Amino acid sequence: MRQPQLSLGRLGLQTFRVIRKTLEADINRTHLLCSGTVIGSVSFLLAACGGNSSGDSQVGAASAASVCAKLNGATTGGVAGLSAKVIPATSTAPTYCQVTGTIPPQLGIEIRLPDDWNGKLYYQGGSGMDGSIPDLPVGALTKGYAEVGSDGGHKGNAFDASFALNDPLALNMWGHLSIPTALSSAKEVVRDAYGRFPDRSYFDGCSTGGREALMTVQRYPTLFDGVIAGDPSYDFVGLIGWFNRNAKALAAPGGALTSAKLQLLSQAVLQKCDALDGVVDGIVSNPAACSKSGFDPRALRCAGGGDSGNTCLSDAQLNSIASLTTTAQFGTAPNTYTQVGHPFTGNEATQWLAGSAGAKGDGDYTVSAGYLFEDTIIKNIIARNPAVNPLTFTYDQDLNALFSTASIVNATSTDIRPFINNGGKLIMWHGGSDDFYPAQGTANYYDAMVSAVGGKSVADSAVRLYIPPGVGHCGNGPGAAPADSDLLQSLDDWVTKSISPGTRFATKLTPSGDTAFTRPLCQYPTYPRYTGPADDAAAAKLARNYTCTAPSP
Numbered sequence: 001m002r003q004p005q006l007s008l009g010r011l012g013l014q015t016f017r018v019i020r021k022t023l024e025a026d027i028n029r030t031h032l033l034c035s036g037t038v039i040g041s042v043s044f045l046l047a048a049c050g051g052n053s054s055g056d057s058q059v060g061a062a063s064a065a066s067v068c069a070k071l072n073g074a075t076t077g078g079v080a081g082l083s084a085k086v087i088p089a090t091s092t093a094p095t096y097c098q099v100t101g102t103i104p105p106q107l108g109i110e111i112r113l114p115d116d117w118n119g120k121l122y123y124q125g126g127s128g129m130d131g132s133i134p135d136l137p138v139g140a141l142t143k144g145y146a147e148v149g150s151d152g153g154h155k156g157n158a159f160d161a162s163f164a165l166n167d168p169l170a171l172n173m174w175g176h177l178s179i180p181t182a183l184s185s186a187k188e189v190v191r192d193a194y195g196r197f198p199d200r201s202y203f204d205g206c207s208t209g210g211r212e213a214l215m216t217v218q219r220y221p222t223l224f225d226g227v228i229a230g231d232p233s234y235d236f237v238g239l240i241g242w243f244n245r246n247a248k249a250l251a252a253p254g255g256a257l258t259s260a261k262l263q264l265l266s267q268a269v270l271q272k273c274d275a276l277d278g279v280v281d282g283i284v285s286n287p288a289a290c291s292k293s294g295f296d297p298r299a300l301r302c303a304g305g306g307d308s309g310n311t312c313l314s315d316a317q318l319n320s321i322a323s324l325t326t327t328a329q330f331g332t333a334p335n336t337y338t339q340v341g342h343p344f345t346g347n348e349a350t351q352w353l354a355g356s357a358g359a360k361g362d363g364d365y366t367v368s369a370g371y372l373f374e375d376t377i378i379k380n381i382i383a384r385n386p387a388v389n390p391l392t393f394t395y396d397q398d399l400n401a402l403f404s405t406a407s408i409v410n411a412t413s414t415d416i417r418p419f420i421n422n423g424g425k426l427i428m429w430h431g432g433s434d435d436f437y438p439a440q441g442t443a444n445y446y447d448a449m450v451s452a453v454g455g456k457s458v459a460d461s462a463v464r465l466y467i468p469p470g471v472g473h474c475g476n477g478p479g480a481a482p483a484d485s486d487l488l489q490s491l492d493d494w495v496t497k498s499i500s501p502g503t504r505f506a507t508k509l510t511p512s513g514d515t516a517f518t519r520p521l522c523q524y525p526t527y528p529r530y531t532g533p534a535d536d537a538a539a540a541k542l543a544r545n546y547t548c549t550a551p552s553p
Contacts, residue, residue, distance in 0.1 A: 125205020128158030
């Protein structure tokens with residue numbers, strides 16, 4: 001599907017002028033200059049591309065206290081009302097200068113500047129509908145990175161899109177403009193703090209942050225040297241339509257899926273598929289084999305199709321499961337919006353609770369993240385009418401509305417050659433048991449990207465994809481998720497030392513912080529197959545006893 005361009009029809013010329021004025025300094029300084037379009041001879045602007053305009057400056061020469069003294073009350077990088085304060089070191093984080101401010105009209109930004117700066121910048125992506133500064137990770141700060149985060153251009157709840165109803169600029173900021181805007185300002189703050197621009201800039205995000213990650217790769221290919229995209233909601237319009245379809249199925253009489261019903265489904269899946277990856281451990285690491293196993297939830301159907309208890313599934317509940325596990329598509333070619341369904345992973349009893357079915361509310365679908373998102377997005381962005389009832393709303397009744405929304409929020413373009421040609425590196429990952437939206441969608445994007453850029457050899461020079469089994473949305477679930485700090489180190493090594501990441505390793509921790517088990521983090525399309533000694537529970541906990549294996553065709 002081609003990437004739709006920014007639609008001005010619903011924005012209006014006046015709003016576009018505001019957007020253009022807001023971004024003029026950023027785009028001209030970074031995107032155009034780094035692409036080779038020289039708009040002047042000001043050397044420091046070139047440093048925004050990642051270079052060092054002051055090669056004689058010492059990395060980490062300025063302390064957090066001196067940086068704060070310099071920046072507090074200052075105006076730089078277009079940030080109004082800078083406030084800077086020293087945050088003392090803790091047992092887990094170093095001393096740093098916390099800088100906050102607002103980029104007019106309403107883009108909130110936070111920058112953390114450590115004592116011992118390593119000369120690099122780390123941008124943490126947002127989540128949900130944004131509305132607040134995300135938690136910035138201690139790991140990057142400890143490694144000496146200057147850290148950046150923004151609120152996406154508005155204040156509010158992560159499940160509330162009402163900010164976009166009457167504010168097209170705020171919608172566009174959340175959709176794709178906040179990252180380049182905040183990054184440009186952050187680089188100038190860093191320059192004023194340390195006397196030089198960052199040598200390297202990296203972006204890391206999951207969920208909405210993952211969508212933002214792919215958006216920067218596709219639309220602003222020169223902004224970052226490296227990008228980490230976790231669980232990216234890249235076809236956002238397709239995703240919301242799928243959520244809406246699922247909500248209607250779950251809301252139908254008898255369609256709710258309770259914890260007991262999902263437990264029944266999980267046990268049936270595990271009985272059929274758990275051993276297909278070489279070990280029985282409660283995780284289906286080879287979902288492709290499970291799909292081919294012939295598992296069919298209709299084998300759990302209650303006699304006559306009615307709900308006769310927790311030992312079977314009614315027809316209405318089977319219909320809900322069918323909605324959750326099959327692909328939804330909206331629109332017409334070439335503008336189609338697609339979301340694949342959940343695979344059967346054996347983790348339905350835990351992983352569908354918050355994201356899809358809302359069983360934490362004892363079958364109340366309205367507490368699921370999927371329902372909350374489709375409700376607020378349809379009311380405030382798609383239909384643009386808060387009085388609309390999404391459960392009676394025909395999602396694709398207005399294709400222009402879908403296209404206009406996609407032009408702002410979707411990150412579906414697969415031809416990322418400008419990013420690759422600029423030397424960019426991209427690490428993608430997606431939890432194999434993501435409770436919100438399935439990893440297969442990201443796998444499909446990766447496959448299409450490989451074709452679009454000219455084949456696997458080109459893609460392998462710049463892109464990796466990992467799908468850790470049993471891992472839920474952005475890291476929860478029974479599987480072993482990759483650590484943010486490990487991914488950042490791998491990305492930095494790839495960018496600065498040309499050490500391309502291969503098989504990585506992930507650790508699952510117990511609630512007390514001890515190691516429960518380790519697993520290899522296999523490059524897609526391979527999965528970790530147990531090849532250690534049979535019937536050895538201790539051996540099954542060690543990554544060395546697994547081999548990254550391609551699924552059988």
